[in-house]
């Protein structure tokens with residue numbers, strides 16, 4: 231618990247002001263989402279390796295992206311691209327009514343699903359596949375969060391964003407280099423863009439690359 235409190239202090243110092251986000255971070259046991267070798271480091275404010283050369287995102291970035299989604303007036307439905315360990319998914323499921331999440335690597339998909347089921351989340355829908363195509367059956371989404379970097383926002387995801395106040399949070403730039411964590415908002419069908427932070431994410435890989 232002491233480590234968790236230190237992490238919360240660090241997040242506050244770095245500009246995470248939304249109490250609901252801070253509460254979700256303090257509630258979700260990050261140690262359940264990291265590899266056994268990293269359990270002792272679960273509450274460090276850093277990204278850590280998971281299977282298949284992927285990463286569990288840095289808690290600060292998870293908090294920042296989640297805080298951005300809460301700018302929407304009534305966010306209910308969230309689509310996440312890149313389930314990874316499932317940690318960000320758990321934070322989203324704590325705060326929002328329903329979460330749809332897509333992962334392209336089967337072992338990560340299966341493991342995240344098991345971890346989240348064990349923790350008792352029952353408002354998450356999982357899909358194995360290419361997230362750049364979104365999940366059209368359940369669109370539109372109030373929030374779309376992409377946890378891997380793309381050169382530009384995938385067209386299908388833009389189409390699935392709620393035309394009345396939908397928000398997308400997505401790192402834009404070259405893989406494993408400095409990227410712009412970008413907010414795309416959609417109001418009366420029109421898109422507007424702003425940059426929140428500089429980040430480094432693993433690449434978003436479409437099936438047809």
Ligand code: SAM
Nearest residue numbers: 286287312314315318333334360361377434435
């Ligand atoms: N938010 C996750 C967490 O906290 O554990 C971290 C996600 S990790 C940085 C990025 C994930 O995106 C990886 O698991 C990767 O396999 C996945 N990914 C990359 N391209 C994808 C795609 N086209 N569709 C779905 N998932 C994708």
